[in-house]
Amino acid sequence: MTRPDALYFNIAFMSYLLGFFSFVFYIGLKKEVLGKIGTFLMFLGLIPHTVAFALRWISQGHYPLASMYEFMGLMAWMSVIGLLYFVIRYKNPRIGIIISPVTIMLLVTASLLPTDINRQLVPALQSGWLKVHVTMGAISSGAFMVASAAAWMFLVTKPHSEPENSNIIHRKIWMMFIGMWIIVPIAISAILNLIGWIPMAIGSLAEAKAMGFGGKPVTTFFIGGANSPILMGKMAIGLGLGHFLAAFAWPYFYKRRFTDKSELGFGAQFFATLVTGMLAAALVCGYLIKGGWMAITPSSYFKIFEFFGATIVVSWVTIPLAYYLIVLLNGGWMGKINLSRPILEEVSFGAVAIGYPLYSVGALFAGAIWAEQAWGTWWSWDPKEVGALIIWLFYTVFLHARLYKGWKGEGAAVIILLGMMMIFVSFFGNYFFGGLHAFEVT
Numbered sequence: 406m407t408r409p410d411a412l413y414f415n416i417a418f419m420s421y422l423l424g425f426f427s428f429v430f431y432i433g434l435k436k437e438v439l440g441k442i443g444t445f446l447m448f449l450g451l452i453p454h455t456v457a458f459a460l461r462w463i464s465q466g467h468y469p470l471a472s473m474y475e476f477m478g479l480m481a482w483m484s485v486i487g488l489l490y491f492v493i494r495y496k497n498p499r500i501g502i503i504i505s506p507v508t509i510m511l512l513v514t515a516s517l518l519p520t521d522i523n524r525q526l527v528p529a530l531q532s533g534w535l536k537v538h539v540t541m542g543a544i545s546s547g548a549f550m551v552a553s554a555a556a557w558m559f560l561v562t563k564p565h566s567e568p569e570n571s572n573i574i575h576r577k578i579w580m581m582f583i584g585m586w587i588i589v590p591i592a593i594s595a596i597l598n599l600i601g602w603i604p605m606a607i608g609s610l611a612e613a614k615a616m617g618f619g620g621k622p623v624t625t626f627f628i629g630g631a632n633s634p635i636l637m638g639k640m641a642i643g644l645g646l647g648h649f650l651a652a653f654a655w656p657y658f659y660k661r662r663f664t665d666k667s668e669l670g671f672g673a674q675f676f677a678t679l680v681t682g683m684l685a686a687a688l689v690c691g692y693l694i695k696g697g698w699m700a701i702t703p704s705s706y707f708k709i710f711e712f713f714g715a716t717i718v719v720s721w722v723t724i725p726l727a728y729y730l731i732v733l734l735n736g737g738w739m740g741k742i743n744l745s746r747p748i749l750e751e752v753s754f755g756a757v758a759i760g761y762p763l764y765s766v767g768a769l770f771a772g773a774i775w776a777e778q779a780w781g782t783w784w785s786w787d788p789k790e791v792g793a794l795i796i797w798l799f800y801t802v803f804l805h806a807r808l809y810k811g812w813k814g815e816g817a818a819v820i821i822l823l824g825m826m827m828i829f830v831s832f833f834g835n836y837f838f839g840g841l842h843a844f845e846v847t
Contacts, residue, residue, distance in 0.1 A: 541767020
C-alpha cells in the first residue's frame with residue numbers, strides 16, 4: 406500500500422512533469438496559453454508537495470527534514486517557488502523551461518534515496534535548531550539550483566553567430582574530450598593497476614576478513630547484479646582517479662590549445678554540455694545502485710572514485726548525446742526559447758543573492774549552534790562542515806567579484822555551475838566520507 410505522503414509526492418511530480426511539457430510545447434508552438442498552463446501546473450504541484458511534507462510530519466511525529474530524501478524534496482519545492490517568482494517578475498513564462506527540469510531532476514534524485522518513515526530521531530537531531538539549520542540550508546540550496554539553471558542556459562545560448570571555422574573548433578574540442586576524458590583516465594587506470602597502487606578486488610568485506618585481509622584496503626565494487634557479480638573495482642577506482650586528475654588538467658590544456666578569445670567561449674558552452682552529461686551519468690549510476698546492478702564498497706575511502714569511475718564510463722555516452730541535443734540542435738529548439746542573455750544573467754545572480762544570506766544564517770551559523778548543542782563543539786572539521794564552509798566562501802568570492810568588480814559573462818556562469826557541483830558533492834558526501842553528519846535516523 407502506498408504511503409499517503411508518497412502518493413502526494415507522486416501527484417506533485419506528475420504536475421511538475423506536465424508543467425515542463427507545457428513549457429516545451431509553449432516554446433515549440435508559440436501558444437501563449439500553453440505558457441500560462443505550464444505556470445499554473447507548477448503552482449498546482451506545490452499544493453500536494455506541501456501536503457506531502459505535512460503528512461510526513463504527522464506520520465513521523467517530528468519535523469520532516471531529518472533525511473537526505475526530505476532535504477532534497479524541500480530543495481525541489483524551493484526551485485518551484487523560484488520559478489514562479491522569476492516568471493511573474495519578468496512576465497516571461499519561457500523562464501519555466503530552464504527551471505522546471507531542475508525540479509524534476511531533484512525529485513528523481515530524491516526517489517533514489519531511502520524514503521522510509523522514521524518515527525524516532527537520534528539524539529543529535531532532537532534540537533529546535535534542526536528546523537532552522539536544515540530548512541534554511543535546503544531552501545538556499547534550492548535557490549542555488551535555480552541560479553545554476555539560468556547560468557547553464559546563459560552558457561549554451563550563443564551571444565552571436567558562429568565564426569566560419571566553428572566546425573574546426575568543435576572538432577578540436579572533441580579531440581580534447583577523447584584525449585582527456587577517455588584516453589587519460591584509461592591510461593592512468595592501467596598504470597596504477599600495473600604498479601599495484603589500487604586496492605585488491607574481492608567479493609565482500611567478510612570474505613576479505615576470512616582471508617586475512619581485514620583492515621587492509623580492498624574493493625568489493627561490482628556490476629551485473631548480486632547473483633552474477635563482475636568485480637570491476639580496480640578498474641573503476643583507476644578510472645575515477647584518472648577522471649579526477651583529467652578534470653583539473655582540462656582548463657590548463659584547453660587554454661594552451663585555444664588562444665583566441667572567441668574560441669574560449671566555445672569552451673564555456675562545452676562545459677555546460679559536460680555538466681549536463683555528467684549529471685545524467687550520475688543519475689544512471691544511482692539507478693543501477695538502487696536496482697542492485699552495481700554496488701560500491703562500504704566503509705572505503707576509495708568508494709568515491711568507484712562511483713566516479715562508473716560515472717565517467719556512462720558519460721562517454723551521455724556527454725555526446727547532450728552535445729547533440731544542446732549544441733548541434735542549438736539553432737532548433739534552443740533558438741526558439743529566445744531568452745536574452747541579460748535576463749538569464751539577472752536570474753542567476755538574483756537567485757544567488759537570495760540563497761546566499763539564507764545559506765549563511767542556516768548552513769553556517771545555525772549549524773554551528775546546533776553542533777555545539779549536539780556534540781559540545783562549534784566546529785569539528787566534519788566533512789560536511791568543511792564542505793559547507795568551502796561553498797560559503799565560494800559564493801562569497803563570487804558575489805564580491807560580481808558586486809565590486811563587475812564580473813559577468815561566461816566566467817561568472819561557469820563559476821555558478823561549479824558551485825552547483827560542489828553542493829551535490831557536499832550533499833552526497835555522507836555516503837563517501839562519513840563523519841558526524843552520516844547518522845541514520847531509525
